[in-house]
Amino acid sequence: MNCLDEGIIxxxxxxxxxxxxxxxxxxxxSSCKHCLAxxxxxxxxxxxxxxxMQNxxxxxxxxxFNVPVQVVEIPLRRSRVWMKVSAACVFLILLLTTYQSQDKEQKEIFFYPEWQDQVDANLPITQQSFTITYTESSVN
Amino acid sequence: MTQFETVYQMYYQGLHRAAQQMLSNKEEAGDVVQEVFVSLYNRMQSHSAEINNVKSWLYRAVMNKCIDAGRSQKNIQSLEGVSVVAEDINIDDNNYQTKILQAALQSLNEKERMMVVLYSQGLSYKEIAETAEVNFTSVGKTLSRSLKKLETLLKHQKHELLG
Structure with a gap:
């Protein structure tokens, strides 16, 4: 057997x-003085x-040990009753809004210009006369 | 006593000593060890991946943190082939032996220092190999070389500091 390397020793x-x-x-x-030394x-x-090193x-x-503070997510406990009430409120609001908008009378107005004389295209509009009539009608 | 508390009591001192020898700074060593235990605690609480060997896991975590912290340390400058001079190595400590040892350890490279520190904490070759992520069969050889180098460095540092 050859002499031992330091790692083996x-x-x-x-x-x-x-x-x-x-x-x-x-x-x-036991039989090698060099390795024994x-x-x-x-x-x-x-x-x-x-x-x-030890001393x-x-x-x-x-x-x-200080226990680390952890952020715990608490699940939201939603009551079913409250969810039903909320849904009912939303429905009522929508219903009322629709009803109110139906109740309001909406009108449509039309304007009709009627020229008194013949239109002279070379004159400014301020020096020419015309009448405006309008009609009003209900949309509903 | 919970499983975590048992582990904490069992390994705290050894880990702290190892971190202190890696960093040459008692306060920083304490911070590193505390951080590692916090991550172990969180891991145990969340029941994430099981740790096969808690001891190796703890030492590896501490060693990795020490290496990261050591790289950012500015007070220790390693000069190739020359002794390490750390201006504030335990400035209040009159124990020259500690100063000499710390300076000598800082002259070893990271791997050598880690292995010597782990060896001094009584870790087996298997645990050293796992922690330092080296081949099991090379532990004996690396250790014998590192110990020889440390012995020479200690003599050199002793001469430097004590004259």
């Missing part, structure tokens, strides 16, 4: 190899660094 230290790989590595290390170095590095920061108290 690291995985061995962390116990992240399969059972077979663990026993293979252990067997190799490497293992010790990496093990020492791991312990030192983890010790520094570096102050202990943090767990604060109370």
């Amino acid at each position: 690291q995985s061995y230290i962390d116990g992240e190899l399969s059972d077979k790989e663990m026993s293979d590595v252990a067997m190799h290390i 490497q293992l010790k170095q990496q093990e020492e590095r791991k312990n030192t660094l983890l010790d520094i 570096a920061n102050d202990k943090v108290e767990v604060p109370a």
Whole structure:
């Protein structure tokens, strides 16, 4: 077996190899001074660094969790009675409006111009005389 | 106690610590974690799509928010190959170790930082892979590289800050 790479040694230290790989590595290390030295170095590095990292920061108290405010959509509860009353009101308004418009008398006015003399096209209209009559009739 | 309250009590501190390490800012970390719990609460209330692994979901949500927030942060400027200088990293905190760690973490790229932070919170490789959206088989290798890089950066930052 060739010498182990650092990744395998690291995985061995962390116990992240399969059972077979663990026993293979252990067997190799027992007979290889170079890999044993490497293992010790990496093990020492791991312990030192983890010790520094785990003790570096102050202990943090767990604060109370503030439940986030949620916007809840409340469904509108429409009463069926109110819907019926509303529909009836709309119908009544429409009915009354139609009735009132029918009740009003509508008239039509017609204007008829009647020229007194013959029209002179060269004269302005203000100097000519004509009468306007109008008739009134009911539309309904 | 409701299911939500149980989850809240169980994961709040770990998520807050992870967010703080991602952002180097305690207040902002608190806001991020609160926002994530609000969205979890709303999700649980509306009975929308079921969450298979709440822990992974929470960490992924926090990490994504931290990355978004981190990109808009102006107080931290990463200079290629040079130490990070954050003007207001826990200015009231006398803990140099924290300052050094925060500066070193900010020098890692987003993926590396995320994986190291998740690893330090005790997540399994499977959970790390799910949260960081990386291949499960590459977790060990990426972690070993990232830890090595972080170790070097810590030494460098220690030298920079303490002289």
